Amino acid sequence: MTTVASPPRSPPPHLPPSAHRPTATGGPEPKPAETGVWVAIATISMSFAALTSAMVVRASGAPDWQHFRLPPILYVNTLVLIASSLTLASARRRITPASALDGLPRLYVTLGLGLLFVTGQVLAWRQLATQGLFLATSPSSAFFYVFTALHGLHVLGGLAGLLYVLRRLRRVGPVPMTALGAATLYWHFMDVLWLYLLVILIIRV
DSSP: OOOOOOOOOOOOOOOOGGGGSOOOOSSOOOOHHHHHHHHHHHHHHHHHHHHHHHHHHHHHTOTTOOOOOOOTHHHHHHHHHHHHHHHHHHHHHHOOSSOOTTTHHHHHHHHHHHHHHHHHHHHHHHHHHHTTOOTTTOHHHHHHHHHHHHHHHHHHHHHHHHHHHHHHHTSSSOOOHHHHHHHHHHHHHHHHHHHHHHHHHHHHO
């Protein structure tokens, strides 16, 4: 019996190296915590921008706009908040995925400075009250209380985030670097936002 030889098979076409590997979908996926902070930053920025526009319009066309001297403690508070950002940045540099012990003391200092800033804002309101300026006294004093109160509330939110990170750092387990990065980003934004508000108040109030 004779067998018929099958024709030789042609070699498969050469494929580029990229065809043998799954295609990449882009860069690394965004971290949910940091994405949420960026969304919060955008929302807060738009809110304060709207309030700033309202203050500028109200001050430009109102004969009842009353200028007054800002409480001097605001400038001390500014230095306190800047110092808290510096200590937080130093803490983050010392915290590694393997250990957080070196950065914990600086995190505690950051929390203390943040609480000191909020206390200073309350004292600023009391100093303003001694001048006879309250929320309903004039449009200028109303904007001052609204700006500083809203910023103080957001600072308290930042302090809550730092406390959450600190509690996780003290547990046995992986170091929450993503949560630390998100809390640091938010805290630095609070610093920049306050500097912006202080300049606006100096110019307009």
